[in-house]
Amino acid sequence: MGAPPQLTADQRSAALAKAKESRQIRSAAKNRVKSGELSLSDIFMLAEKDSFIAKMRVFDLLAALNGVGKIRATAIMERLNISPTRRIQGLGKHQISALRNEFSPAKSRGKLIVLSGPGGVGKSTIAAYIREHGTFWVSVSSTTRQPRKSEKNGVEYFFLTEEEFDQEIAKNHFLEWAHFAGARYGTPREPVEQGLLAGRNVLLEIDIEGAKQVKTQAPEAILVFLEPPSWEELVSRLERRATDSPQRRAERLQLAQEELAAASFFDHRLINDQVESVVQKLLSLASAH
Numbered sequence: 001m002g003a004p005p006q007l008t009a010d011q012r013s014a015a016l017a018k019a020k021e022s023r024q025i026r027s028a029a030k031n032r033v034k035s036g037e038l039s040l041s042d043i044f045m046l047a048e049k050d051s052f053i054a055k056m057r058v059f060d061l062l063a064a065l066n067g068v069g070k071i072r073a074t075a076i077m078e079r080l081n082i083s084p085t086r087r088i089q090g091l092g093k094h095q096i097s098a099l100r101n102e103f104s105p106a107k108s109r110g111k112l113i114v115l116s117g118p119g120g121v122g123k124s125t126i127a128a129y130i131r132e133h134g135t136f137w138v139s140v141s142s143t144t145r146q147p148r149k150s151e152k153n154g155v156e157y158f159f160l161t162e163e164e165f166d167q168e169i170a171k172n173h174f175l176e177w178a179h180f181a182g183a184r185y186g187t188p189r190e191p192v193e194q195g196l197l198a199g200r201n202v203l204l205e206i207d208i209e210g211a212k213q214v215k216t217q218a219p220e221a222i223l224v225f226l227e228p229p230s231w232e233e234l235v236s237r238l239e240r241r242a243t244d245s246p247q248r249r250a251e252r253l254q255l256a257q258e259e260l261a262a263a264s265f266f267d268h269r270l271i272n273d274q275v276e277s278v279v280q281k282l283l284s285l286a287s288a289h
């Protein structure tokens with residue numbers, strides 16, 4: 001490769017200004033994708049006229065799409081044989097149409113994935129990771145239990161009074177609901193249905209009783225039972241989490257023995273050894289079904 005051309009000070013500052021403008025345009029476009037204002041097809045159309053947009057990385061575009069995130073973007077690109085560094089201008093006709101198909105509004109219904117398992121196995125840790133990375137859309141449950149210190153209404157849960165929960169049941173607003181450890185928990189039906197209709201894969205992180213109800217109402221749901229690597233590891237996770245008194249922990253462990261016996265009801269069993277590897281396996285299950 002020859003030496004780079006010598007630029008005058010003016011040429012260098014013009015090149016820097018152009019690079020800055022290009023970054024700003026791409027960043028603004030990504031934000032409009034994130035907010036849902038622009039679709040993937042809109043960006044492909046813009047890229048035909050705008051060389052800055054055409055230079056946007058496909059990975060950045062996919063990861064910005066609502067409900068996609070970095071893990072799913074990587075998985076989609078691998079499946080469609082698109083190089084991780086590919087820019088929009090470098091996509092072939094078939095790749096563009098495969099991507100359009102993947103995100104077309106007329107796309108088939110999303111998958112409903114139910115993650116359950118014994119207390120302390122790591123269900124909410126996995127759900128939090130998936131929510132953060134946008135792997136699937138994660139349902140926000142309603143509960144009558146009190147919020148923990150770090151929890152915010154509408155983020156981890158919708159915290160309802162007993163009366164409000166009763167009203168939701170009466171209006172048939174729950175896809176399922178169950179009693180757990182002295183409180184009630186339920187999955188709001190409407191956002192789940194909307195997500196599935198929009199072609200999104202939806203994850204419910206719920207207890208075993210709730211999982212059984214979902215299977216009755218939606219037999220196509222994929223039921224996944226999360227297991228600890230060993231009984232000792234389950235005990236030590238509950239101890240390390242340190243959210244329960246010793247007596248409460250003993251009750252949880254007693255209940256966990258019954259919960260572990262329910263594994264055979266589920267379609268799939270996954271051992272929660274490493275969070276990222278569980279998430280990858282959930283992705284594979286959703287694609288395979």
Ligand SMILES: Nc1ncnc2c1ncn2[C@@H]1O[C@H](COP(=O)(O)OP(=O)(O)OP(=O)(O)O)[C@@H](O)[C@H]1O
Nearest residue numbers: 119120121122123124125237240241272273274275
């Ligand atoms: N793969 C993992 N490796 C090591 N520790 C983990 C893993 N997954 C979760 N943990 C830890 O185990 C503890 C229990 O996890 P978590 O609270 O997510 O369990 P849970 O199944 O949601 O429990 P519950 O049903 O009581 O709400 C936490 O301290 C968490 O950090």
Ligand SMILES: Nc1nc2c(ncn2[C@@H]2O[C@H](COP(=O)(O)O)[C@@H](O)[C@H]2O)c(=O)[nH]1
Nearest residue numbers: 141142177178180185186187205206207210
């Ligand atoms: N049946 C349902 N169970 C749910 C729902 N949301 C959460 N859960 C389960 O409750 C226990 C306790 O959760 P915690 O946050 O209080 O520790 C745990 O097993 C969750 O999976 C729901 O909507 N329905």
